[in-house]
Amino acid sequence: MSDVQTRIDEIVKNNRVVLFMKGTAQFPMCGFSGRAVQILKACGVNDLKTVNVLEDEAVRQGIKEYANWPTIPQLYVKGEFVGGSDIMMEMYESGELQPLLAE
Template identity: 70%
Template sequence: MSDAKERIDALLKSNDVVLFMKGTALFPQCGFSSRAVAILDHLGSQYETVDVLQDQEIRQGIKEYSDWPTVPQLYVKGEFVGGSDIMMEMFESGELQQLVGTKAA
């Protein structure tokens, strides 16, 4: 996994908010990824997406990297936040807005 780990590290260092997901922001390929994108879009956050369906090494590597078995996975400033359910809970409580530095209601 060292190559995948290095690539993931590089992505996280070069972007404040990264969403590893199935599909793209314009065309999510699962409901959970779609919900994650909708939350970030609602916040008006600048974020980078990584389509794990296009890269099997990253798809498996991100699960090992975070020790989290599912995708999507959100990272903010290099720290693993969680999947879409955790994102929704944090959004509803206002924690996610504080974490990504947005003022959306």
């Protein structure tokens, strides 16, 4: 595992809910990241950890390899990869996401 993969792994495992995104929760830098944050807020997540991939090119590339998932944002809950904003939206609408995120 490379240094960046180890770093990503530690972030994912040490935080209950992690969103790798473009920008921050306060200032999303892309529509998909913004939508992901809104979905998590709608689910009442208070302990969201966000990682701005635009601040670190190694993480931006590394996260795609980490989950074998080509796009950002990426949501992790309790160390498990959930998906990107489309999957989050589908899970939210079907009611699958809320219990996953419940404390």
